[in-house]
Amino acid sequence: MPCLQARWQHDGLPAYAQFDNDTVFQGAHQFADTVGRVSRLCLALGVIPVFVPPLEHGMQNTIEGFNGLWQAKVWQRYRVASIPDLQACSDRYIAAHRARTWTATEAAPPRQPMPKDFKLNLRAPLKGQMIFIRRTSEAGQVHLLGRRFAVSPDWLHRLVRCEVDFDHHCIRCFALRRRAPAEQPLLATIEYHRPHKPFKGEL
Numbered sequence: 001m002p003c004l005q006a007r008w009q010h011d012g013l014p015a016y017a018q019f020d021n022d023t024v025f026q027g028a029h030q031f032a033d034t035v036g037r038v039s040r041l042c043l044a045l046g047v048i049p050v051f052v053p054p055l056e057h058g059m060q061n062t063i064e065g066f067n068g069l070w071q072a073k074v075w076q077r078y079r080v081a082s083i084p085d086l087q088a089c090s091d092r093y094i095a096a097h098r099a100r101t102w103t104a105t106e107a108a109p110p111r112q113p114m115p116k117d118f119k120l121n122l123r124a125p126l127k128g129q130m131i132f133i134r135r136t137s138e139a140g141q142v143h144l145l146g147r148r149f150a151v152s153p154d155w156l157h158r159l160v161r162c163e164v165d166f167d168h169h170c171i172r173c174f175a176l177r178r179r180a181p182a183e184q185p186l187l188a189t190i191e192y193h194r195p196h197k198p199f200k201g202e203l
Helices: 002-011 037-045 057-075 083-100 102-107
Strands: 016-019 048-051 129-135 141-144 147-150 159-165 170-175 186-191
Touching: 002 037, 016 057, 037 048, 057 083, 083 102, 129 141, 141 159, 147 186
Parallel strands: 016 048, 048 129
Antiparallel strands: 129 159, 141 147, 159 170, 170 186
């Protein structure tokens, strides 16, 4: 959490941030309607957290690929005696990586500055959106937030983008096609009133 806030304080807030489905990012999987601390940080700052389908590595390639590069170029290459030494090695690699990929960074939408007086309240009501990319089941359902939601009996075993809108208390489900990524027709709008569940982790 402090590292993420420090990064955004330095670079600005992105429109969205993609994470894997680990509980450290998403929240506990065994309880319905759980939203973890990292997602709450994003929502409080107006950043949309995005989660892609579990076990579908094609959509995780960006994250997994970078993780592999960092492990090979930093973790396995250098022997360090302390966390600060590791941080210094990592910082040098990140700077070099950014220099090589600056064209992609320049093409990205401009970032908004992070509020200087920001203080996270993990117990504040949730606002904004979370996005889950999911694959429907044989019954046309998707599984997210510890629940199953019916999307469409005509869209089976296919990808959907589920926008969980806490402001309007609904989940909008859009069809995704790899061959026509710009065409995303609305399949269903599901009423979703998240029950009031106070955050129970460490504040």
